[in-house]
Amino acid sequence: MSELRLQDNSSVLAGDSLELVPLRALNEFVYCPRLHHLMYVQGIFVQNADTIEGAAQHRRAEKRRPKRPRTRKQSEEKEDEAEAVSPWPVPPAELYLGSPVLGLVGKLDAMRIEDGRHVPVEYKRGAAPAPDRTIELEGQPLCPGAWPGDQIQVAAQVMLLEANGYSSSYGLLHYRASHSTVRIALDEPLRALVRIVAERTRAGALAPMPQPLIDSPKCVRCSLNTVCLPEETNTLLKRIEEPRRIVPGRDDGGCLYLVTQGARVGLDGEALRITLPDLPEERVLLKDVASVVVMGNVQVTTQALVTLMEAGRPVTYTTRTGRLLGTACGLTGKNVALRRQQLLAAEKHEAALAIARGIVQSKISNQRTLLRRSGRVAEAALEELTSAVSAAARSPDVASLLGEEGRAAHVYFREFPSLLQEETRMRSEMDGRNRRPPRDPVNAMLSFGYALLAKDAATACAATGFDPMIGFLHAMRAGRPALALDLMEAFRPLVVDSIVVRCVNTRAVTPESFHRSQAGVILSAPGRLAFLKAYEQRMDELITNPVFGYRMRYRRMLELEARLLARHLEGELPAYRPLTTR
Numbered sequence: 001m002s003e004l005r006l007q008d009n010s011s012v013l014a015g016d017s018l019e020l021v022p023l024r025a026l027n028e029f030v031y032c033p034r035l036h037h038l039m040y041v042q043g044i045f046v047q048n049a050d051t052i053e054g055a056a057q058h059r060r061a062e063k064r065r066p067k068r069p070r071t072r073k074q075s076e077e078k079e080d081e082a083e084a085v086s087p088w089p090v091p092p093a094e095l096y097l098g099s100p101v102l103g104l105v106g107k108l109d110a111m112r113i114e115d116g117r118h119v120p121v122e123y124k125r126g127a128a129p130a131p132d133r134t135i136e137l138e139g140q141p142l143c144p145g146a147w148p149g150d151q152i153q154v155a156a157q158v159m160l161l162e163a164n165g166y167s168s169s170y171g172l173l174h175y176r177a178s179h180s181t182v183r184i185a186l187d188e189p190l191r192a193l194v195r196i197v198a199e200r201t202r203a204g205a206l207a208p209m210p211q212p213l214i215d216s217p218k219c220v221r222c223s224l225n226t227v228c229l230p231e232e233t234n235t236l237l238k239r240i241e242e243p244r245r246i247v248p249g250r251d252d253g254g255c256l257y258l259v260t261q262g263a264r265v266g267l268d269g270e271a272l273r274i275t276l277p278d279l280p281e282e283r284v285l286l287k288d289v290a291s292v293v294v295m296g297n298v299q300v301t302t303q304a305l306v307t308l309m310e311a312g313r314p315v316t317y318t319t320r321t322g323r324l325l326g327t328a329c330g331l332t333g334k335n336v337a338l339r340r341q342q343l344l345a346a347e348k349h350e351a352a353l354a355i356a357r358g359i360v361q362s363k364i365s366n367q368r369t370l371l372r373r374s375g376r377v378a379e380a381a382l383e384e385l386t387s388a389v390s391a392a393a394r395s396p397d398v399a400s401l402l403g404e405e406g407r408a409a410h411v412y413f414r415e416f417p418s419l420l421q422e423e424t425r426m427r428s429e430m431d432g433r434n435r436r437p438p439r440d441p442v443n444a445m446l447s448f449g450y451a452l453l454a455k456d457a458a459t460a461c462a463a464t465g466f467d468p469m470i471g472f473l474h475a476m477r478a479g480r481p482a483l484a485l486d487l488m489e490a491f492r493p494l495v496v497d498s499i500v501v502r503c504v505n506t507r508a509v510t511p512e513s514f515h516r517s518q519a520g521v522i523l524s525a526p527g528r529l530a531f532l533k534a535y536e537q538r539m540d541e542l543i544t545n546p547v548f549g550y551r552m553r554y555r556r557m558l559e560l561e562a563r564l565l566a567r568h569l570e571g572e573l574p575a576y577r578p579l580t581t582r
Contacts, residue, residue, distance in 0.1 A: 023106030029201040030149035042335035099163035120157035120171040127177035146182040253290030267303040296320035322451035335465040341569040356473040362490040362578040437520025449496035458484035464562040490578040
């Protein structure tokens with residue numbers, strides 16, 4: 001399971017330019033400068049199994065930590081008790097320190113006193129390197145048995161203790177996985193190396209994001225590989241020929257839909273407690289929830305909402321018919337530079353037009369692919385769509401581009417009924433695309449499905465650090481998530497249109513699944529549930545990315561597209577072309 005949350009490092013906001021470098025940032029910079037940039041400049045942190053277990057170990061250690069003794073007798077008793085749960089004879093104590101002279105700030109997880117000297121203790125979840133392995137940094141040999149970044153972090157802790165008047169000359173590193181402890185003595189070469197790393201870390205916060213590592217084993221276990229995209233970026237930059245598969249195809253968590261009117265959602269420990277009218281309560285573990293969708297009149301308690309936001313799980317509010325109202329999520333990332341580049345590109349005619357052209361070309365190409373695969377569409381219609389793709393590539397402005405998109409949409413929806421089984425009543429009722437309100441069942445499903453897709457696209461935009469309201473193809477106006485609509489265009493035929501065809505042809509949704517009136521046609525409650533089930537099944541399907549060659553589910557593909565667009569706007573990738581299936 002991976003979850004996205006923001007780092008709580010108030011000292012690393014872009015405004016103060018990392019004047020005080022967090023101790024942990026030194027370790028991240030030594031491990032990978034790109035990782036440091038993502039975490040401490042853009043403010044992104046993604047949980048994985050390693051980070052979750054590491055945090056759990058810290059919490060367990062804090063619970064086991066004895067309280068400070070009040071008498072000498074209690075002190076001796078507590079010392080004996082501490083030895084049973086910790087490798088240190090004296091209970092560690094947390095300490096927050098900073099030094100403007102060193103330019104460092106941070107938390108010391110534990111400390112002990114030996115011969116009147118203060119010794120910082122740093123616990124690491126993983127294993128230490130082999131004792132016979134050569135450890136060095138910048139050509140300087142370091143202590144064997146400990147990783148370079150960890151040694152820099154502990155040495156910096158010793159220097160912080162000195163700067164704040166504590167007597168200290170060495171620190172201890174304890175690796176839980178290998179049950180090994182390493183003594184890191186602060187000598188002059190190591191002290192100079194800490195200063196060099198601190199200065200480079202500070203400078204790195206002001207520089208553009210470094211390029212990703214090539215074929216590095218570090219990327220495999222990195223918690224930010226789904227954000228960094230080292231293999232994908234290097235492939236598009238032609239630095240490698242074939243990407244490794246290091247990103248899992250799907251997340252463990254799912255989307256929780258709350259559609260029963262009058263339901264109430266509260267917090268129950270590490271789970272959500274769902275109370276439904278006239279039905280038994282249900283519990284859903286938080287670890288199994290990636291996002292929540294509240295449709296209509298459903299109450300979510302403040303405690304549950306805050307917990308979900310803190311865990312990086314967005315809560316989307318829609319009407320009963322699926323119209324997006326808004327999303328509750330944690331504070332947006334610190335990557336102000338990305339949103340600035342987004343706004344600048346939107347205001348530049350050529351930059352915005354290039355992105356918009358790619359969006360329309362991919363959408364029309366995917367529409368053509370869906371029609372072609374049915375084998376029941378006239379060749380002339382396919383040729384019209386091919387012509388529209390070429391015309392979109394030559395459009396001189398967004399207005400003419402929208403004209404080509406509209407021309408292609410007319411052809412596409414004219415032929416769309418041919419995808420439906422002939423004996424179905426819903427096929428004969430469809431006469432092109434209509435909406436606001438939809439006048440037939442097929443269009444009612446299309447509108448509902450597009451609303452769900454817009455919700456997922458807006459979530460992907462927010463997770464990446466974009467402003468969902470600033471787009472390149474769709475006009476920016478109040479209440480319209482223009483970028484989310486841009487991002488979802490290529491996915492309309494691949495996801496929603498395919499779902500509608502499947503629901504009709506498999507009779508998962510029937511003519512009885514709709515409410516009809518003079519105001520239009522909408523899905524009934526059972527019809528919405530059936531469509532939501534089909535939508536989630538489709539979003540969970542694994543497809544092969546035509547560029548990178550590996551399989552991932554549609555929802556992850558949507559976020560991948562958002563991150564590739566971000567890389568383009570940041571200047572790392574020369575162009576952006578949305579997902580186009582063959």
